[in-house]
Amino acid sequence: xxxxxxxxxxxxxxxxxxxxxxxxxxxxxxxxxxxxxxxxxxxxxxxxxxxxxxxxxxxxxxxxxxxxxxxxxxxxxxxxxxxxxxxxxxxxxxxxxxxxxxxxxxxxxxxxxxxxxxxxxxxxxxxxxxxxxxxxxxxxxxxxxxxxxxxxxxxxxxxxxxxxxxxxxxxxxxxxxxxxxxxxxxxxxxxxxxxxxxxxxxxxxxxxxxxxxxxxxxxxxxxxxxxxxxxxxxxxxxxxxxxxxxxxxxxxxxxxxxxxxxxxxxxxxxxxxxxxxxxxxxxxxxxxxxxxxxxxxxxxxxxxxxxxxxxxxxxxxxxxxxxxxxxxxxxxxxxxxxxxxxxxxxxxxxxxxxxxxxxxxxxxxxxxxxxxxxxxxxxxxxxxxxxxxx
Numbered sequence: 001x002x003x004x005x006x007x008x009x010x011x012x013x014x015x016x017x018x019x020x021x022x023x024x025x026x027x028x029x030x031x032x033x034x035x036x037x038x039x040x041x042x043x044x045x046x047x048x049x050x051x052x053x054x055x056x057x058x059x060x061x062x063x064x065x066x067x068x069x070x071x072x073x074x075x076x077x078x079x080x081x082x083x084x085x086x087x088x089x090x091x092x093x094x095x096x097x098x099x100x101x102x103x104x105x106x107x108x109x110x111x112x113x114x115x116x117x118x119x120x121x122x123x124x125x126x127x128x129x130x131x132x133x134x135x136x137x138x139x140x141x142x143x144x145x146x147x148x149x150x151x152x153x154x155x156x157x158x159x160x161x162x163x164x165x166x167x168x169x170x171x172x173x174x175x176x177x178x179x180x181x182x183x184x185x186x187x188x189x190x191x192x193x194x195x196x197x198x199x200x201x202x203x204x205x206x207x208x209x210x211x212x213x214x215x216x217x218x219x220x221x222x223x224x225x226x227x228x229x230x231x232x233x234x235x236x237x238x239x240x241x242x243x244x245x246x247x248x249x250x251x252x253x254x255x256x257x258x259x260x261x262x263x264x265x266x267x268x269x270x271x272x273x274x275x276x277x278x279x280x281x282x283x284x285x286x287x288x289x290x291x292x293x294x295x296x297x298x299x300x301x302x303x304x305x306x307x308x309x310x311x312x313x314x315x316x317x318x319x320x321x322x323x324x325x326x327x328x329x330x331x332x333x334x335x336x337x338x339x340x341x342x343x344x345x346x347x348x349x350x351x352x353x354x355x356x357x358x359x360x361x362x363x364x365x366x367x368x369x370x371x372x373x374x375x376x377x378x379x380x381x382x383x384x385x386x387x388x389x390x
Contacts, residue, residue: 020127047060050106061094066089111128283296
């Protein structure tokens with residue numbers, strides 16, 4: 001999509017005011033940290049997933065920082081003299097990069113991170129500021145890491161088809177500094193700094209420049225991490241009590257898609273995959289030869305549930321009501337796998353129809369295996385332009 005002619009003034013006018021984290025250089029021993037990350041050398045950027053001229057796009061916005069001005073302000077205030085206030089930034093360049101991402105991200109998602117090149121163009125996500133149109137700037141780091149994990153699992157694929165693509169990923173993450181340093185020895189790109197993060201903190205980071213890491217280790221300053229929170233992140237993290245959020249410019253026109261169009265369009269073909277949870281099915285569409293997660297399907301009634309269960313699940317009660325009173329055999333009883341009743345390896349291309357009341361697509365029937373999936377651009381036209389109306 002990089003062929004679009006960009007209007008920088010228009011883009012900057014629509015981009016919300018976002019607040020970056022304060023970074024503190026640490027010199028003394030720190031206990032009870034939750035995880036450490038290795039941040040690569042490269043250009044600091046925003047990655048902004050939004051809709052621009054009726055197309056879902058990923059803007060890469062290069063940044064420049066005025067730390068001298070920040071230090072002068074800190075000295076005048078006699079406060080936070082060891083802080084790097086990253087909010088004295090200026091966007092110096094904007095470009096569109098291709099990437100394999102889901103439509104949901106383009107409801108308004110903003111990353112802060114580092115862009116670097118090593119055979120391909122890569123973007124290391126250091127912070128998530130907006131997620132699907134919601135300002136998450138003031139979420140605790142633990143919750144943010146959970147959001148990043150969700151994004152990388154369900155909304156982004158790490159594929160590159162040519163030099164117009166950018167590949168997103170997370171930095172090296174460990175809950176032990178020594179293990180992180182061992183992993184760094186095996187990577188092919190250069191590291192800028194080591195960050196130390198507490199799950200319950202908001203917008204504050206501790207770091208050591210990587211070039212100083214040996215001095216840091218030898219000066220009895222080496223960080224000891226005693227928490228085991230990283231391993232339990234998905235089950236333990238809850239949203240924080242938000243801090244006051246920055247004033248946001250009017251972003252409704254870019255962060256909210258028109259999903260109120262009454263859709264009467266023909267059936268569309270998605271690739272449907274099951275979830276461990278009953279009656280949850282994931283719909284995938286096509287985008288530049290990438291199969292991307294688009295949405296979850298709507299299962300409106302019992303008959304539809306039975307229909308989908310027969311395709312993806314092993315539920316004997318569907319066919320035989322007497323089975324409700326039958327006891328499980330010994331092997332089935334001892335099998336405690338969460339996915340023992342679902343075929344997670346199965347997927348079907350299916351015709352789906354739109355439910356206007358619940359704004360969801362309903363699987364209707366199986367399509368030919370060679371059928372083409374609906375394209376993300378076509379779906380975008382349905383929601384944005386109303387082209388589907390008859």
